[in-house]
Amino acid sequence: MQIFRQDKKDLAKFLDKLRQSYELIAPLKKDLVRFESIKNSEDISNIHLEKNSYFPIKEYFFKKQEVLFQFDGDKITVPRFNTTEKVFFGIRKCDLNAIHHQDMVFLEQADDPYYAAARKGTYLLGYHCNEAPSEYCFCGSLDLIDFFDLMFYDRKDYFLVEVGSEKGRALVEKYKEYFTKTDKQITSQDKVIKNADRLEKLDISKLYDNxxxxxxxxxxxxxxxxxxxxxxxxxxxxxxxxxxxxxxxxxxxxxxxxxxxxxxxxxxxxxxxxxxxxxxxxxxxxxxxxxxxxxxxxxxxxxxxxxxxxxxxxxxxxxxxxxxxx
Ligand code: SF4
Ligand code: SF4
Known part of the structure; x- marks a missing residue:
């Protein structure tokens, strides 16, 4: 496990640099919190990490509505895929696992070219919840895994940043001026999300007729x-x-x-x-x-x-x- 440290004051600079090379998408609070494209430094200062986004991130990969192809008689035209590389910042553990589950369905089981194109060239940068951000969360009752390129653990004045993939490691290397090496470790206890284990019955198979x-x-x-x-x-x-x-x-x-x-x-x-x-x-x-x-x-x-x-x-x-x- 590779861990780096990033000072909080460097986060905005890091994200601004990312924005210059990739499409950067992060949670913004407007009427409600939703993932949106970050267009400028003002957007960066409005990134909202206190609560999870109200809307899910799935619409970036599994689109709410999309044209599969157009036809004109016998002629079929498939729309060009958007190949812009995207960095998603501020994704919670639940939503990272949701992407993993949709990957199972659309990539492993169905080999869906539209979903595959939308997922290609994406970097997933997580934000760890130290505590359940809503009274309705119950991710701690479920068998979630680590699934991210980088995960940011909030330590008040700084972040500990865990590398979860080769892509994540390459991103740290590319922007190394914003990361420092550290001896600190992320323990399994650090990964526990407090007050998020409220689902008490994990096997509902015999409850259907209740x-x-x-x-x-x-x-x-x-x-x-x-x-x-x-x-x-x-x-x-x-x-x-x-x-x-x-x-x-x-x-x-x-x-x-x-x-x-x-x-x-x-x-x-x-x-x-x-x-x-x-x-x-x-x-x-x-x-x-x-x-x-x-x-x-x-x-x-x-x-x-x-x-x-x-x-x-x-x-x-x-x-x-x-x-x-x-
Ligand atoms: S549980 Fe029923 S009422 Fe509630 S959001 Fe779903 S469909 Fe609507
Ligand atoms: S709690 Fe479970 S079922 Fe409800 S929105 Fe989240 S992932 Fe879907």
Missing amino acids: KDWKKGVGLCLSCTACTSLCPTCYCFEIKDEPSIKGPKKAERKRSWSSCQLPEFTRVAHDHVFRKEREQRFKHRIYHQLDYFKQRNGVNLCVGCGRCIEGCPTRIDFVKIINEMKE
């Missing part, structure tokens, strides 16, 4: 905020959009979809597999905390708590699960 799910189902509006805000949800739909420019011209687009909508499982003859709200409500949570793990050995959910904080009726499924009698 009557307490009704506590959440009764409040659910099927609004899809939870799946849109989730950094790991990866379902999408594909539609052809005709063009007014000619009868044979159209675009094939994919966009985020949501298992919370009845349309999500609508098939021929108007059959809907998950017609009842209860089925849809439970499906999302079981996919996050059970089905994905059965297939891949790891929970899809990373415990960021966004789906709870952003739910208009604040359905806290962690609390509901904790209170269930087995």
